[in-house]
Amino acid sequence: xxxxxxxxxxxxxxxxxxxxxxxxxxxxxxxxxxxxxxxxxxxxxxxxxxxxxxxxxxxxxxxxxxxxxxxxxxxxxxxxxxxxxxxxxxxxxxxxxxxxxxxxxxxxxxxxxxxxxxxxxxxxxxxxxxxxxxxxxxxxxxxxxxxxxxxxxxxxxxxxxxxxxxxxxxxxxxxxxxxxxxxxxxxxxxxxxxxxxxxxxxxxxxxxxxxxxxxxxxxxxxxxxxxxxxxxxxxxxxxxxxxxxxxxxxxxxxxxxxxxxxxxxxxxxxx
Numbered sequence: 001x002x003x004x005x006x007x008x009x010x011x012x013x014x015x016x017x018x019x020x021x022x023x024x025x026x027x028x029x030x031x032x033x034x035x036x037x038x039x040x041x042x043x044x045x046x047x048x049x050x051x052x053x054x055x056x057x058x059x060x061x062x063x064x065x066x067x068x069x070x071x072x073x074x075x076x077x078x079x080x081x082x083x084x085x086x087x088x089x090x091x092x093x094x095x096x097x098x099x100x101x102x103x104x105x106x107x108x109x110x111x112x113x114x115x116x117x118x119x120x121x122x123x124x125x126x127x128x129x130x131x132x133x134x135x136x137x138x139x140x141x142x143x144x145x146x147x148x149x150x151x152x153x154x155x156x157x158x159x160x161x162x163x164x165x166x167x168x169x170x171x172x173x174x175x176x177x178x179x180x181x182x183x184x185x186x187x188x189x190x191x192x193x194x195x196x197x198x199x200x201x202x203x204x205x206x207x208x209x210x211x212x213x214x215x216x217x218x219x220x221x222x223x224x225x226x227x228x229x230x231x232x233x234x235x236x237x238x239x240x241x242x243x244x245x246x247x248x249x250x251x252x253x254x255x256x257x258x259x260x261x262x263x264x265x266x267x268x269x270x271x
Contacts, residue, residue, distance in 0.1 A: 061130030068112030072097030087224030118148025140168020
């Protein structure tokens with residue numbers, strides 16, 4: 001089935017090397033303003049996906065991101081931020097990138113062209129039908145991602161695909177296609193720009209909403225965050241002061257004793 005490769009269409013901006021710094025920055029910003037509007041049109045599909053993820057994770061399931069290049073790096077990034085932000089083990093949301101750890105910093109030749117490798121790497125986690133797999137590929141044509149989703153779907157696993165080209169091969173193999181059509185890139189074909197920014201925004205929406213629905217946020221506060229540096233300890237103390245109306249010295253003492261904002265709040269409220 002043919003489809004329009006919008007990600008490969010010529011930029012709407014010409015003669016970039018002849019433009020001033022201000023003009024280049026304004027042009028990039030002009031294009032970036034289109035991203036949020038493109039994502040807004042995808043919210044119905046994202047809602048269906050998040051609902052399915054939450055139902056599965058409540059039964060012990062996990063969420064996998066899989067991608068290559070920029071798309072893979074963004075998946076790994078989002079997954080890596082879950083433990084410090086929400087206090088969840090790193091086994092709940094997992095990012096997989098074609099080419100492995102090396103590919104996070106350096107391109108790995110032909111890694112994205114292997115149609116079998118993605119599924120093999122998912123199998124290493126003993127993936128099952130309680131899990132969810134989200135394939136990320138701006139073009140929607142990455143063999144590594146498409147092969148993984150095909151196999152996951154064949155095994156009864158919920159799948160979604162995030163891409164920037166409508167009707168792409170990735171969309172065809174996903175249970176829930178999320179087609180974020182942001183238009184041609186400022187630098188022709190450079191999908192690390194609008195497509196990458198949009199992917200990160202969607203992943204933020206997915207993982208944050210999932211964590212909220214799983215009870216990892218109270219009010220609007222990250223009460224389960226890991227207290228891994230002084231900034232976060234200070235933030236935790238302020239949460240306790242605001243919630244329990246305690247003096248700062250007592251809030252600091254309680255946080256040091258329990259090492260968790262949530263534990264402090266739960267313990268104090270039961271007294």
